[in-house]
Amino acid sequence: MKTRQTIPMHLRYTINDFNAQFPDNDSCLEHLKEQRFPGGVAHCEKCGQDRKHHRITGRPVYSCDYCGTHISPMAGTIFQKSSTSLRLWYYAMYLMASTRCGISAKQIQRETGVTYKTAWRIFKQIRSLLSEPDMQLEGLSVEMDESYFGPKRKRGGKRGRPSADSPKQCVVGIVERHGRAIALTSENATKQNLLRIAKERILPESTVFTDDWVGYNDFAQEGYAHKRINHSEKVYVVGDVHTQTIDGFWSLIKRGIGGVYHQVSKKYLQTYLDEYTFRYNRRDQGNLIFNAFLKRVCERAA
Ligand SMILES: [Zn+2]
Secondary structure (H helix, E strand, C coil): CCCCCCCCHHHCCCHHHHHHHCCCHHHHHHHHHHHHCHHHEEEECCCCEEEEEEECCCCCCEEECCCCCEECCCCCCCCCCCCCCHHHHHHHHHHHHHCCCCCCHHHHHHHHCCCHHHHHHHHHHHHCCCCCCCCCECCCEEEEEEEEECCCCCCCCCCCCCCCCCCCEEEEEEEECCCCEEEEEECCCCHHHHHHHHHHHECCCCEEEEECCHHHCCCCCCCCEEEEECHHHCCCCECCECCHHHHHHHHHHHHHHHHCCCCCCHHHHHHHHHHHHHHHCCHHHHHHHHHHHHHHHHHCCC
């Protein structure tokens, strides 16, 4: 099948590029070492200072040039103690970074022969790197909305008021127009919760576009420039007042979670939201998003 190539040349990183850069475990290890300890220089516990290290042939460790103490570039990362090869981890990250709509554990199971359980754990670990707990939006026009994820309702049901035993999970989303997004699972979409999330994530001088859900009623009173569209009256766009950016964001995630992941339990939903958001927020980077994944491994190393 021929698909239209929409990624500009300088942002392309194909599977051939991946195979050329990372042909084996050693090339991945060397890459990881350079990211964590550029030039092989790292703190040596025994010497008590930064020392140059060299590779020990046949083992995934580097040795202090002075005293011979070993360090591992994998220590403290998601790769530590894993029996999965480093190259397979890299490949899994490449796949997850290169898709728009999600990648299933089944696919990597088929392609590489690891068990489904292993594949699922690899993706779970990678997702754990992608959260943005402190991210604040800086855009001056943001759209905010809540949405519900989970099995389809049989019929009707009141919006914003899932019962305690509802299988649906409330998610609050905020997007900058032409910018980044945040998606957070939330117990519910009450005034208190929506306002708390807004205050943590949106600049006070931003204009917030929402629909007419009562949960947003206090936004203007709290100092936000607040513009609302009357979805309950079936009005969707009036001039610049709309929530089409976040509508598009929701449908991207819902297509992925419904299509690739076939529903996600409440327990793991936030990590899937983190995965989609991480890519969405770097969508102008083509498939160089892979680099952002690699960088995250080191940033989140203990
Ligand atoms: Zn040393």
